[in-house]
Amino acid sequence: MNFFKRTIPLLIAFVMGVLMAMQYYVPHKLSQDLLEIVTRWDRIIAGFAVFIGAYSLFHLHWTRIKRRVEGWGYSVFVYFGAIITLIFGLINGGKFFWNDKQDGTMFDWFYYYIQVPAGATIFSILAFFIASAAYRTFRARTRESTVLLIAAILVMLGRVPIGNYISQYIPAVADWIMAVPNLAAKRGILLGVSLGAIATSLKIIFGIERSYLGGGD
Amino acid sequence: MERFLRIDRRFIFAIITVAVIISLILQFELPVPESEPVRRIYEKVESLPKGSHIMIAFDYDPSSKEELQPMAIAFLHHCFSRDLKVIGMTHYTGASGLAEQAMNLVAKEYQKKYGEDYVFLGYKPGGASLIINMGENLYSAFPKDFYGNDTTTLPALQDIDSLRNIDYLLDIAAGTTIETWLVYGKEKYKFELGAGCTAVMGPDMYPFLQSKQLNGLLGGLKGAAEYEALINKKSFAVSGMRPQSVVHMLIILFVIFGNVVYFASRRTRHA
Amino acid sequence: MPFTSHSFGIILGAGLTLAIYSFLYQDNPAFKIAENLYVGVSLGYTIIITWFNFLKPDLYDPLIVPVFSKAATKEPQYALLIPSLLGIFMLLRFSKSLSWLSRWTFAFVVGLGAGISIPRVISAFILQQIKPSLQPVFSGSETIFSSIDTLLILLGVISVLIYFIFSVEHKGAIGKLSKIGIWFLMISFGASFGYTVMARVSLLIGRIQFLLKDWLGILQ
Secondary structure, three states, X not given: OHHHHHHHHHHHHHHHHHHHHHHOOOOOHHHHHHHHHHHHHHHHHHHHHXXXXXXXXXXXXXXXXXXXXXXXXXXXXXXXHHHHHHHHHHHHHHOOOOOOOOOOOHHHHHHHHHHHHHHHHHHHOHHHHHHHHHHHHOOOOOHHHHHHHHHHHHHHHHOOHHHHHHOOHHHHHHHHHHHHHHHHHHHXXXXXXXXXXXXXXXXXXXXXXXXXXXXXX | OHHHOOOOHHHHHHHHHHHXXXXXXXXXXXXXXXXXXXXXXXXXXXXXXXXXXXXXXXXXXXXXXXXXXXXHHHHHXXXXXXXXXXXXXXXXXXXXXXHHHHHHHHHHHOOOOEOOOEEEEEEOOOOHHHHHHHHHOHHHXXXXXXXXXXXXXXXXXXXXXXXXXXXXXXXXXXXXXXXXXXXXXXXXXXXXXXEEEOHHHHHHHHHHHHXXXXXXXXXXXXXXXXXXXXXXXXXXXXXXXXXXXXHHHHHHXXXXXXXXXXHHHHHHHHO | OOOOHHHHHHHHHHHHHHHHHHHHOOOOHHHHHXXXXXXXXHHHHHHHXXXXXXXXXXHXXXXXXXXXXXXXXXXXXXXXXXXXXXXXXXXXXXXXXXXXXXXXXXXXXXXXXXXHHHHHHHHHHHHHHHHHHOOOOOOXXXXXXXXXXXXHHHHHHHHHHHHHOOOOOOOXXXXXXXXXXXXXXXXXXXXXXXXXXXXXXXXXXXXXXXXXXXXXXXXX
């Protein structure tokens, strides 16, 4: 059984990795067809991953309801929202889900008037917390944190029209911060991360990195 | 002094809210001068002949809508006013409705017809694989559009086989898709790529601007405001620059005041 | 405003917006209901869009319909059975006895990802990023400032990279360079903080514009 549970997956990863890395350097029609087929397959598999996420979320809230953990009543709203959206999505404006998606149905209405305003608002709350955190914790305690603070203030001023009013040099300094020290640091990080990603990819192909197999034998 | 540092944070929340409301209601003008990365996107669109194909990747969802939807709308105005053919798609399930809404809204204003002047291919999973798939064969990646039409029959996609035939691609992104488009798309299929992104991601894009892997960048609501000003369609983003300026000033004052109080109280404690 | 599904939607949207903002005063049931309802609707939306945009056009129409419908003109694409099977294997991750089959799928996905990324990352993120850092400082047309900037970028990239190399002890010249790297990083984190503030404030402005314009009609 070890052959099916361990050897075959390691072999699949090795073959796919080597094949696809080499494919890049072979501009033949066959090689391009192979690339088209496997990427099509890969995105089909990726589509199934949506259901893993959905199952996990449903399972999490179902457990909360079943065990009556504190605040379980709110999990009922997750089910309510999901089921009602699913029902209207499947009804598809009377044409049902086996036909093409219809426009302007109740399903769309739920999206535009529940998901959009609620989603946009939840993330906008962070504006308040970042303002409060800036006031309470953003301190020039060391030389390094002073540099960070000054850079942040100059960028905040230089990126809004009011910075221009205060001094024409503020936007210019902000531009310079972005295009020179910021660029250099971000490029350094990018190069480091890329080298790390290549090393990890090589480890996967050669079976050194096996965490994707999960636990067990 | 230290009690200033312990004020109820709801007091700060209230100040921010009032500042935004007042600066939205009071209609004072603030200039929005365009920056170089924004102008380069504008100039690229201006340089394209009528009927050229522009692809817009709407890679965001409602959580970034307030920053990126005004950007998408401004860019669509520019494309449709120049009679360019627009192809929309997305890597995000949550973006489908926003993309559809933006495209239909702006297309209506310019009497553009769906299928002939613009198409929305919709959502597909896969990320990198989807981009490579589109680079090899657009119709294998998107056999149908968002509404279930066979993509091979759509006149707007005539002469387009793959990403290689796209004249310009703008990725409007809230995640890491710009990097994905760069590595798996532009690197091999050689289309010109521009990016619009949330301000959070803006600083990470500068290395790509200098290396010319991105031809231009619209960063956050400010980028959208600059674009609105450039195409002379001042709307949500431009009017948002008033509260944006005021709240930035407020937060800077909070930081300075917080530091003054902190150091003053430390000195008193040490004395 | 006549009462339409749109106007009712705006009122519902405004209600949800205010319910979520009520959290700023203190945590309360209205916030939690809005938050959980949002999660539920988003989940439902994701599943339905996945069906209409992916499962239907990519699997149901080319594979299932031609097998069962006599009116179908195209042959079923049987090759699609392979990714479908791998997709189903992935879902078996939740089964106790068959979860090992999901390893085949993950191996395919991870191996493919590793293979396609190596040459492309080297080209797009390493070679193309090193190239502009190594451009000549003087080739005739630059100002003295742009030449200094070019040198500063080179210094910044090298010092940041050295800062992240932990296999060498940060002493002497290496230590000094890694300190310079910290300064570059601090400026860049400051810039990122400034941009993050900008992003969050923009989201808030958008929501208040919605309340004042779409709901209350105060703004034109």
